[in-house]
Amino acid sequence: MDDATWWLRCRSCAVLRVPGSVDYVCAGCGGELVVEYAAPSATPRAGITGLWRWGDRLPLRSAAHIITLGEGGTPQVRLGTRIHQELGVASAEVKCEHLNPTGSFKDRIASVAVSLAAERGLSGLAGTSSGNGGAAAAAYTARSGMPLTLFSLSDVAPQKLLQIRALGGRVLLVQGLGHDGSATMRAATAVARHSAEKGVMPFLTGGRYSPEAMEGAVTIAYEIAEDRPATTVVYCPVGGGGLLSAIGRGFRAQAPHVRLVGVQPRGCATLSRAMRGDFSGLPGPVTTGVSGLQVGVLFDGPGSVEAITQSGGHLTEVDDDAIAAAQRLLAREEGILVEPAGATALAGALADAARGLLRSDDHVVLVATGAGWKDTASLQHLLSDAGGLVPSVPVITIDEIEEVLGERL
Numbered sequence: 001m002d003d004a005t006w007w008l009r010c011r012s013c014a015v016l017r018v019p020g021s022v023d024y025v026c027a028g029c030g031g032e033l034v035v036e037y038a039a040p041s042a043t044p045r046a047g048i049t050g051l052w053r054w055g056d057r058l059p060l061r062s063a064a065h066i067i068t069l070g071e072g073g074t075p076q077v078r079l080g081t082r083i084h085q086e087l088g089v090a091s092a093e094v095k096c097e098h099l100n101p102t103g104s105f106k107d108r109i110a111s112v113a114v115s116l117a118a119e120r121g122l123s124g125l126a127g128t129s130s131g132n133g134g135a136a137a138a139a140y141t142a143r144s145g146m147p148l149t150l151f152s153l154s155d156v157a158p159q160k161l162l163q164i165r166a167l168g169g170r171v172l173l174v175q176g177l178g179h180d181g182s183a184t185m186r187a188a189t190a191v192a193r194h195s196a197e198k199g200v201m202p203f204l205t206g207g208r209y210s211p212e213a214m215e216g217a218v219t220i221a222y223e224i225a226e227d228r229p230a231t232t233v234v235y236c237p238v239g240g241g242g243l244l245s246a247i248g249r250g251f252r253a254q255a256p257h258v259r260l261v262g263v264q265p266r267g268c269a270t271l272s273r274a275m276r277g278d279f280s281g282l283p284g285p286v287t288t289g290v291s292g293l294q295v296g297v298l299f300d301g302p303g304s305v306e307a308i309t310q311s312g313g314h315l316t317e318v319d320d321d322a323i324a325a326a327q328r329l330l331a332r333e334e335g336i337l338v339e340p341a342g343a344t345a346l347a348g349a350l351a352d353a354a355r356g357l358l359r360s361d362d363h364v365v366l367v368a369t370g371a372g373w374k375d376t377a378s379l380q381h382l383l384s385d386a387g388g389l390v391p392s393v394p395v396i397t398i399d400e401i402e403e404v405l406g407e408r409l
């Protein structure tokens with residue numbers, strides 16, 4: 001590895017491996033692999049925008065193989081007075097990951113996965129997804145001309161399913177996937193094993209299964225650290241834990257003083273178990289309705305726990321109702337329309353503020369992970385009144401326009 005800029009290391013036995021294979025299981029002990037770099041921190045490349053500015057710390061050999069749709073480099077938007085005051089902090093901003101090309105942070109992972117597949121001459125991608133990862137993989141494989149086979153949840157959000165199909169991805173819905181921890185683990189393990197055997201890039205958005213591709217998500221931390229060096233605490237939603245684990249690695253390299261808070265729905269409390277050393281997943285079915293956060297087992301258990309404990313952060317659990325309220329608040333007060341998973345970070349920060357866990361000198365960043373149009377059922381819910389009914393939109397005649405315009409606008 002003398003002159004290598006990056007390599008893989010086994011989390012368990014620390015053996016180093018030269019990159020190249022997509023069999024991401026340590027040959028010696030069966031442990032998980034993580035990407036390590038010769039450079040201790042990330043330096044952006046000059047003259048490039050977006051994700052691939054961080055190309056010196058992404059696992060691709062040649063820029064000639066990059067498959068990009070303009071992902072990364074997402075804006076950070078300052079929150080207005082009301083939320084800011086409720087949080088009681090020095091500043092509060094949203095990292096707008098929902099503004100990535102297919103509407104979620106998963107584009108960062110898909111860009112790296114598909115670029116790597118192209119560089120290595122692999123025949124395609126296979127993965128599991130609750131929808132957003134699948135849509136991202138479908139877009140980038142469409143661009144590269146590679147086929148994609150995807151296994152999704154039997155109750156995947158219809159807009160996410162349509163998005164995947166419109167982009168040409170082959171998708172099959174699997175009973176139990178996501179909602180049942182052991183079925184989720186079985187599916188992921190099967191995809192990883194068959195991908196390794198067939199020379200297909202596994203697209204399972206967790207470091208355990210796709211350690212190289214997940215480096216794409218690490219760049220969120222590089223960008224926050226670069227754009228807002230004063231940041232003291234970052235809130236991140238948790239499903240399978242891949243995002244939290246990746247952001248944890250990024251901040252350890254770039255800004256280790258930043259506290260990381262994982263926010264998870266109570267109806268999928270896998271991380272609290274992992275914090276107690278139990279990585280086996282939920283014994284019963286997932287009960288949260290938040291699409292994207294219905295993962296009955298943590299793909300990145302140890303990485304998620306490390307992200308929290310090594311940064312001096314914590315886990316905050318919230319109810320689906322609090323997530324829906326945060327989604328509404330972002331829409332109505334800030335003009336930021338995200339899906340429920342994308343509002344989960346704010347729900348966690350508001351819960352922490354109420355418990356006195358935020359300081360007046362904190363500079364808070366909330367990672368908004370997915371766009372509102374991805375989950376129209378949640379938008380219907382946002383619009384519904386106390387009785388659960390969505391008010392209808394009036395249909396008027398052309399003559400009535402004058403009347404409406406005559407009213408106070």
Ligand SMILES: Cc1ncc(COP(=O)(O)O)c(C=O)c1O
Pocket residue numbers: 104130131132133205237238239240241242243244291292293295339341342369370371
């Ligand atoms: C919008 C959104 N937010 C958050 C997550 C959670 O990410 P992870 O499973 O890496 O914890 C997902 C995963 O699908 C997602 O789609």
